[in-house]
Amino acid sequence: MTTVSMTVNGKQISGEVEDRTLLSTFLRENQGLTGTHVGCDTSQCGACLVHMDGKAVKSCSMLAVQATGSAVTTIEGVSQNGQLHIMQKAFKENHGLQCGFCTPGMIMSAIDMIDRLGTDLDEKTIRHELEGNICRCTGYHNIVKAIKAAADEMAEVLEAAE
Amino acid sequence: MTAEGIGARVLRKEDKRFITGNGRYTDDMTMQRMGHAAFVRSTHAHARIKSINTDDAMKMPGVDAVLNGHQLVADGIGNIICGWMIHSKDGSPMNMGAYRALESETVRYVGQAIAVVVADTQQQARDAAEAVVVEYEDLPAVVDSLDALKDGAPQLHPEAAGNLIYDWEIGEEAPTDEAFANAAHVTRMDIDNNRLVPNPMEPRSALAHFDPSEEHYTLYTTSQNPHVARLVLSAFYNVAPENKLRVIAPDVGGGFGSKIFIYPEEIACLWATKRVGRPVKWTSDRTEAFLTDAHGRDHHSTAELALDANNKITGFRVKTVANLGAYMSLFSSSVPTYLYATLLSGQYNIPNIYANVKAVYTNTTPVDAYRGAGRPEATYVVERMMETAAKEVGMAPAEFRRINFVREFPHQTPVIMAYDAGDYEASLDAAMKAIDYDGFAQRRTQSEAAGKLRGIGMSCYIEACGIAPSQAVGSLGAGVGLWESAEVRVNAVGTIEVLTGSHSHGQGHETTFAQLVSDRLGLPTESISIVHGDTDKVQMGMGTYGSRSGAVGMSAIAKALDKVEAKAKKIAAHLMEASEGDIEIENGELKVTGTDKKLTFTEVSLAAYTAHNLPEGMEPGLKEGAFYDPTNFTFPAGCYICEVEVDPDTGVVSIENFVAADDFGTIINPMIVEGQVHGGLVQGIGQAMLEHTQYDEDGQLLTASYMDYTMPRADDVPSFTLETTVTECPGNPLGMKGCGEAGAIGSPPAVINAVTDALGIRDMNMPASPNRVWQLIQDNGMKEAAE
Ligand code: FES
Ligand code: FES
Numbered sequence: 009m010t011t012v013s014m015t016v017n018g019k020q021i022s023g024e025v026e027d028r029t030l031l032s033t034f035l036r037e038n039q040g041l042t043g044t045h046v047g048c049d050t051s052q053c054g055a056c057l058v059h060m061d062g063k064a065v066k067s068c069s070m071l072a073v074q075a076t077g078s079a080v081t082t083i084e085g086v087s088q089n090g091q092l093h094i095m096q097k098a099f100k101e102n103h104g105l106q107c108g109f110c111t112p113g114m115i116m117s118a119i120d121m122i123d124r125l126g127t128d129l130d131e132k133t134i135r136h137e138l139e140g141n142i143c144r145c146t147g148y149h150n151i152v153k154a155i156k157a158a159a160d161e162m163a164e165v166l167e168a169a170e
Numbered sequence: 171m172t173a174e175g176i177g178a179r180v181l182r183k184e185d186k187r188f189i190t191g192n193g194r195y196t197d198d199m200t201m202q203r204m205g206h207a208a209f210v211r212s213t214h215a216h217a218r219i220k221s222i223n224t225d226d227a228m229k230m231p232g233v234d235a236v237l238n239g240h241q242l243v244a245d246g247i248g249n250i251i252c253g254w255m256i257h258s259k260d261g262s263p264m265n266m267g268a269y270r271a272l273e274s275e276t277v278r279y280v281g282q283a284i285a286v287v288v289a290d291t292q293q294q295a296r297d298a299a300e301a302v303v304v305e306y307e308d309l310p311a312v313v314d315s316l317d318a319l320k321d322g323a324p325q326l327h328p329e330a331a332g333n334l335i336y337d338w339e340i341g342e343e344a345p346t347d348e349a350f351a352n353a354a355h356v357t358r359m360d361i362d363n364n365r366l367v368p369n370p371m372e373p374r375s376a377l378a379h380f381d382p383s384e385e386h387y388t389l390y391t392t393s394q395n396p397h398v399a400r401l402v403l404s405a406f407y408n409v410a411p412e413n414k415l416r417v418i419a420p421d422v423g424g425g426f427g428s429k430i431f432i433y434p435e436e437i438a439c440l441w442a443t444k445r446v447g448r449p450v451k452w453t454s455d456r457t458e459a460f461l462t463d464a465h466g467r468d469h470h471s472t473a474e475l476a477l478d479a480n481n482k483i484t485g486f487r488v489k490t491v492a493n494l495g496a497y498m499s500l501f502s503s504s505v506p507t508y509l510y511a512t513l514l515s516g517q518y519n520i521p522n523i524y525a526n527v528k529a530v531y532t533n534t535t536p537v538d539a540y541r542g543a544g545r546p547e548a549t550y551v552v553e554r555m556m557e558t559a560a561k562e563v564g565m566a567p568a569e570f571r572r573i574n575f576v577r578e579f580p581h582q583t584p585v586i587m588a589y590d591a592g593d594y595e596a597s598l599d600a601a602m603k604a605i606d607y608d609g610f611a612q613r614r615t616q617s618e619a620a621g622k623l624r625g626i627g628m629s630c631y632i633e634a635c636g637i638a639p640s641q642a643v644g645s646l647g648a649g650v651g652l653w654e655s656a657e658v659r660v661n662a663v664g665t666i667e668v669l670t671g672s673h674s675h676g677q678g679h680e681t682t683f684a685q686l687v688s689d690r691l692g693l694p695t696e697s698i699s700i701v702h703g704d705t706d707k708v709q710m711g712m713g714t715y716g717s718r719s720g721a722v723g724m725s726a727i728a729k730a731l732d733k734v735e736a737k738a739k740k741i742a743a744h745l746m747e748a749s750e751g752d753i754e755i756e757n758g759e760l761k762v763t764g765t766d767k768k769l770t771f772t773e774v775s776l777a778a779y780t781a782h783n784l785p786e787g788m789e790p791g792l793k794e795g796a797f798y799d800p801t802n803f804t805f806p807a808g809c810y811i812c813e814v815e816v817d818p819d820t821g822v823v824s825i826e827n828f829v830a831a832d833d834f835g836t837i838i839n840p841m842i843v844e845g846q847v848h849g850g851l852v853q854g855i856g857q858a859m860l861e862h863t864q865y866d867e868d869g870q871l872l873t874a875s876y877m878d879y880t881m882p883r884a885d886d887v888p889s890f891t892l893e894t895t896v897t898e899c900p901g902n903p904l905g906m907k908g909c910g911e912a913g914a915i916g917s918p919p920a921v922i923n924a925v926t927d928a929l930g931i932r933d934m935n936m937p938a939s940p941n942r943v944w945q946l947i948q949d950n951g952m953k954e955a956a957e
C-alpha cells in the first residue's frame with residue numbers, strides 16, 4: 009500500500025492505495041467521485057477523461073501514484089459556485105447527451121480542446137479532436153454542435169473581457 | 171397545449187445530473203461490506219470440462235468463495251429460458267439446449283461463465299478468478315451458421331440435431347413459386363448481414379444484496395426492463411418470490427437491446443450474495459462485454475424478386491440462415507422470425523411472399539435483439555434487392571420503388587403485418603429534394619475530375635414498432651404480454667408523479683413523458699416528475715425496447731390521465747356547482763365553459779385530499795392507473811439517401827451527404843427525436859462501413875476490444891440532414907409510431923447502395939471498410955477506369 013496525495017477539484021486529499029490502483033479507480037472508489045466513468049480497458053473510449061495540471065488525461069491509463077502532487081479536475085469540479093460551465097450548458101442546450109455515460113469525458117475533452125486550440129474551431133477540427141472519445145448514443149451530431157456553440161460563446165466572453 | 175406540451179423542443183430535465191457527474195449508474199453504488207465478483211470464463215469455444223480446481227484461488231488474499239455450477243444447480247437455480255416459442259414448419263417446437271448460468275460440464279463459447287469468485291476487492295476477485303484451474307477436453311468448434319448446418323459439423327446440443335433450432339416458414343410457397351414461374355424478370359442475390367456487438371458505453375453491472383431477516387433480495391442492475399427481469403428471476407430462475415425481490419435499474423448508460431436480457435451474471439450475483447452473506451457487485455470490463463453481451467444480426471440470406479413485364483413486383487422469396495450463437499438468449503428466437511420476415515414486404519405491394527428461416531447453433535456468443543432487431547436485416551434484404559432490380563431492368567431506383575409502393579391503407583401484406591397508415595412517396599420526395607438528387611450527376615462529374623468515385627444510394631424502410639397487441643404476440647409464441655402500465659399520482663398541492671413501466675436509458679422520458687402531462691393539464695413540466703426503473707415503486711411494466719415507450723408507454727399515461735381528468739372535473743363541477751360536461755381543463759385551471767368561474771388544478775387537487783366537500787359517494791384522493799394494450803404494431807417508415815465519395819487509391823469511403831426523411835407520426839419533442847435518429851444512423855453507418863465481429867475458425871473472438879472492433883468515431887461520420895413527414899398512427903390515442911430504431915434500420919442499405927453505385931458493382935458485403943473496397947476496386951479493374 010502506498011499513500012497518494014493530490015489536489016482534486018481544489019481540495020487537498022490523500023488516500024491509501026495498492027500500488028497498481030488506477031487513477032480512475034482511486035477517484036471513483038476512494039474519493040467517491042463517480043462522475044468519472046470507465047467504458048473500456050484499452051484506453052480508447054475517453055469516458056474516464058480528467059484534467060491533470062491543466063491537461064486532459066485518461067484516468068484509466070495511469071496509476072493513482074503517478075498523480076501524486078498534481079492538481080486533478082474531474083467533471084464534478086467543472087461548475088464553479090453552482091454555475092454550470094459554458095461547455096456543460098452547451099451540451100444541455102444542444103442535446104449533446106442521451107444516456108449520459110460518455111458525457112463527463114466528452115465535456116472534459118471539449119474543454120481541453122478549447123484550452124489547446126482556442127475558440128476558433130470548425131466542424132472538421134472538432135470531429136478530428138474527438139478521436140479519443142466514443143459515444144454510442146448521439147451519433148456525435150449534437151456533440152459537435154454543442155462544442156461549436158460553446159466555443160463561440162467562449163469567444164464572445166473573451167472578446168467582451170478585452 | 172402549452173409551451174412545454176406536445177411538439178415543443180423542451181430541453182431535457184434529466185441532463186443536469188449527467189453533465190455535472192451526478193448520474194447514478196449501477197457501478198456507482200456501494201454498500202457496507204460489499205464484496206466483488208469476478209467470473210471464471212471459458213477460454214475454449216467448445217470443450218468438455220474435466221475438472222475445476224479452486225484450491226489456489228481460495229488461498230488468495232481477500233477471497234470469500236469460489237462457486238460453481240454444481241452448487242448452483244443443487245441450490246435449485248433454474249436454467250436460462252428463451253421467452254418466445256417458435257414452431258418449425260412441420261409443427262414441432264424449437265429445439266432448445268440447456269443453458270445454465272454457470273456451466274460445469276460442456277462449454278460452448280469463449281467467455282461462457284464457469285465459476286464466480288467473490289472477494290474483498292475487484293482486483294482480488296479477478297486475480298483469484300485467474301488462479302482457478304479449469305482442465306478442458308477440446309471438442310471441435312463451428313462458428314459460421316452455414317458450416318454448422320453441414321453434414322459432419324460439430325454438434326453443440328443433443329437436443330438440436332444438426333445444430334438446427336428451428337426450420338420456420340411464413341407466407342405461401344406455392345403461389346410464390348408460381349409468380350416466379352411466370353416472371354418477366356427475376357433478380358437474385360446472396361445477402362449477408364454482418365454480426366455486430368451492441369456496445370452501450372456503460373458496461374453491464376449488477377449489485378445484489380440479501381437481507382436474511384426478511385429473506386429479501388435487492389438487485390441493482392443495468393436493465394432496460396427491471397420488471398421483466400424480476401418476473402424471470404423469480405418465476406424461472408427460482409431466486410426468490412416476486413414480493414421478496416426488488417429490482418432497480420437506476421441510470422443506465424445505453425442499452426440498444428443488449429440490456430433487455432437476463433444474463434448469467436445477474437443470476438449468479440443474486441445467488442452468491444446469500445451464500446456469502448454480503449452484498450456482491452460485478453461490473454463487466456469491455457472485453458467481457460464483447461464476449462458476453464448478446465450480439466446482433468448475423469444472417470446469410472438468398473433472396474429472389476419476381477417482376478412482371480411492367481416491372482411490378484409479383485413475388486418475393488427469401489431463404490435465411492440465422493446464427494443464434496451457442497445458446498438461446500431471452501428473445502433470440504423471435505428476432506429472425508416475427509421481427510424479421512414479417513417486414514419483408516417493405517413499403518411495397520407484393521402479392522406473394524414466401525420466407526424460410528433456419529436458426530442455428532454455433533460456438534459463438536448468443537445472438538439476440540440489437541437496435542432494430544430483425545427489421546434492419548429485413549430492410550437490408552429488401553432495399554438491396556430493390557436497388558439492384560431497378561438497375562437490372564433499367565429503371566431509376568426511385569421510379570421503380572414508386573410504381574411498387576403501397577398506396578392504400580390499411581394494407582394487408584402476405585406476411586402477417588397490416589400497415590395502418592403511411593405516405594411513402596412523401597418521404598421519398600422529401601429526401602430526394604433535400605439531397606438535391608437531380609444535381610447528383612453534376613457532382614459525380616466533379617468527383618471524377620478529382621479522381622474520385624461518387625455514388626448515391628437510397629433505402630425506403632418500414633418497421634413495425636410498439637410491440638404489440640398482447641393477444642397477437644401471444645398467438646405467435648411470446649411468453650409475455652406486451653402492454654404498458656402507468657400511474658398518475660396527483661399530490662395534494664397539484665404537483666404530479668407519473669409512474670411508468672417504461673425505462674429510460676438515454677431516451678429522455680423524464681422530459682417527454684412530462685410534456686404529455688403538461689400538454690393535457692397545462693402545468694409546467696417542472697412540477698411533473700417521472701418515476702421509473704424500480705419494482706418497489708412501479709408495480710409492473712414491460713420496459714423499453716422496440717421503440718415502444720412512446721406509442722405504448724405514453725398511451726398508458728394518456729389513459730391514466732383520462733381518468734384523472736374525469737375525476738378532477740367531477741370535483742370541480744361539484745365545487746363550482748356546474749355540470750361536469752361544462753368543465754374544461756386549460757393552463758392548469760378547471761373552467762366552467764362560457765363563464766369566468768374557475769378553479770386552479772391545485773385547488774381541485776387539495777379538495778380531493780382534504781375531502782371536506784366531495785360529490786356524494788366519491789373516494790378521496792386523485793391517483794389513477796391504467797394498462798394500455800395496443801391494437802396493432804405501429805409502422806414508422808421513411809426514406810434515407812446516402813451520397814459517398816470513394817478514393818480509388820486507398821479504398822476509403824467518405825459520406826458526403828446523408829439525408830433522412832422519417833414519418834414517426836406524432837412527435838412529442840423534435841429535439842429528442844432528432845437525437846434518436848442521429849444515434850441510430852451512426853449505428854447503422856457503423857455496421858455498413860466499420861463494425862464487424864470476427865471469430866477465427868477455432869471460435870476465438872478476434873474483435874474483442876476497441877483496438878479490433880471499429881466503433882464509429884466523430885470523424886467517421888458526417889452531420890445529417892433530417893426531414894419529417896407525418897401520417898398519424900390510427901392505432902393509439904396519441905398518433906405516435908416510435909423513432910428509436912429507424913436510423914439503424916434504414917441506413918445500412920442506403921450506404922451500401924451508394925458504395926456499390928460508386929464502384930459500379932452489384933454485390934458486396936458489409937462493412938465497406940477501406941480494405942474491402944480497395945480489394946473490390948482491384949478485382950473490378952476500376953482504378954484504371956477512374957483515372
Ligand atoms: S475508460 Fe479510459 S479510455 Fe476508456
Ligand atoms: S450519451 Fe450515451 S454514450 Fe454518449
